[in-house]
Amino acid sequence: MSRLEPMYRRTCWLCGRNGSSDPLDKHHIFGGSNRRLSEELGLWVPLCHHRCHDGGPNSVHRNAETAQRLHEYGQLKAMKAMGWTAEDFRMNFGKNYLPPDYTPEDEEEGEFE
Numbered sequence: 731m732s733r734l735e736p737m738y739r740r741t742c743w744l745c746g747r748n749g750s751s752d753p754l755d756k757h758h759i760f761g762g763s764n765r766r767l768s769e770e771l772g773l774w775v776p777l778c779h780h781r782c783h784d785g786g787p788n789s790v791h792r793n794a795e796t797a798q799r800l801h802e803y804g805q806l807k808a809m810k811a812m813g814w815t816a817e818d819f820r821m822n823f824g825k826n827y828l829p830p831d832y833t834p835e836d837e838e839e840g841e842f843e
């Protein structure tokens with residue numbers, strides 16, 4: 731299995747802050763039993779520790795909508811890097827996070843390079 735380039739972005743995935751007032755944490759996009767695979771594939775993002783990681787109302791650990799957005803982002807990232815289809819992703823991670831009406835045209839929208 732090849733490896734994704736780690737995401738070296740030094741700003742928060744959610745709000746773009748640089749961590750100067752709220753230090754950035756490393757959050758694995760897919761946790762639980764997929765945490766190790768997330769780590770291996772570089773599927774993690776920096777998040778402000780309090781505001782965006784697990785404290786604020788929109789933080790990924792408290793807001794299902796934010797978590798879903800991040801899961802979609804992570805899945806597309808993995809599919810692109812590994813050349814996977816959504817089904818390949820599901821076989822590796824146990825779940826397809828893309829919405830049922832997802833079409834590839836949506837892909838650029840969430841891109842965050």
Ligand SMILES: [Zn+2]
Pocket residue numbers: 756757758783791
């Ligand atoms: Zn986390």
Ligand SMILES: [Zn+2]
Pocket residue numbers: 742743744745746747777778781782
């Ligand atoms: Zn943030």
